[in-house]
Amino acid sequence: MKEILRITIKLTITCLVAAFVMGSVFAFTYNAKKHNEHLNERQTMLGLIGYGRHNDAPSDLKLHTIYRYIIEDRGRLFLGYLVPVRKEREESHELLLVTVEGEFVKRLEAPLDPESAIEATARDEVLKRLLEAPKTFSYSDSTIIATVGSGRSAYLLPGRFPGFKTFIKVMLALDPAFNIVGLEIMEHEEDPGLGAEITKECFRNQFVGKPFERLKTLGVVKEPLPDEFRKALEREKWTGASISPEEVDRINKKYRDHDIYALTGATISSKSVTTGVGNMVKKFSYRVQALDRVIAAQKIPVTF
């Protein structure tokens, strides 16, 4: 009995010490990790729409985030869009309630500045005040609209979908006509050397330039990637080397309507990304057009 007690106490102490160490390190590094994630996301977003080390973003480039919520009221589902608006000289937000078919229901003022809106807890507090019981809400996703001056230059969609193992988180960039201009894999747990190759340029860049109509039927082919296409895709690797920008354009045009070449030994991961990206674009195009109709009809002073 004494022995069992001794073992239990020692094991408990070990677990408590391990939990304390991990908890302390987590608390100590949380802010720095969040800051890095935010910086990484912003860098990725600018990179996706063509701005980076070799091409500075214009001074009037702005990123506006729209947060989408699912709202339930007595068994009925609505969509709630928290959109940034300009009120006189201040920037604030409004919550637009629409039906799932895209018809306008209500608009409510949400006193949130753009910096505070980044924090989910701040948004939730405001929404709790605006949406009284029995209404309930849950966060769905967000969209970032890049504007240069007064015109929209790109849409940035963070998204996630099932991969071969768990989920794959991506950031997708679309032009105003919903054609893909960039794809970045943000997080994944695919197998290193196999599914993890989805992060490579030779896979991701196959999606760039794919027109919106083609995305609806885009599939995957289990054929080797043609050498000329590989060189055109691996832009960072071949920059200034043996392939000219005109040649890259010619090759990309040649394969623009082709299906995605699957990664060797990772067909499921390749199909997951292709299907996931296609679904993201299809759903987004439908929703943003419905939202734009509501904004135009209600004359909402959005910042984008």
Added chain:
Amino acid sequence: MPATTKTSSQLVFDGILNENPIFRLALSMCPAVGISTTMMNGLLLGVAVLFVQVFSSCTIAAVKNFIHPRIRIPTYTLTIATWVTVIDLVLAAYVPGAYKQMGIFVKLIVAFAIITMRLETFACRNAVGPSFWDALGMGLGFMFGMVSIGFVRELLGQGTLLGFDVLGFQPLLFFALPAAGFFCVGIMMAIFNYVELVYNRRKAKNR
């Protein structure tokens, strides 16, 4: 097993060659086969394993007198999990560039046999100093093994080395698949055994 009498350089050297975890002890074969598709993967995983091995070995060596023999394995597992978590969080917070490349590998290390085995056979019987050198040798040996397998598989499977195109074509795509990992490990084990055989013969002849 009594405490070691080897010097620090002997401990490190043994970990790299005589007691190489992949080619001699046949431990952690799963990452050796599954993750060694490129040299960079092998190098990054090797670095991560090195840190976890060293920190875990030193921790267990420091607290070995307080560990009850009946719960030593859960204690080792908790120690390894704690260090893996700490390294993961610190990398994510302060070295984001390295974390982007290594993050996925660090999380895998908790399940590696090599770490637990070394804590059981060495760290819990020796002081912190020898445990540090032994862990360093094991980590370097693992890194050496992963990089060598990665070298062969990346060169033959993709025609590249460290991501740079060397051959201009892919000689044998088969080497990118897990089955080829078994072949590579087996062949390199045979080479290691043969080199030892020749070395021992020459040593015996010289006597």
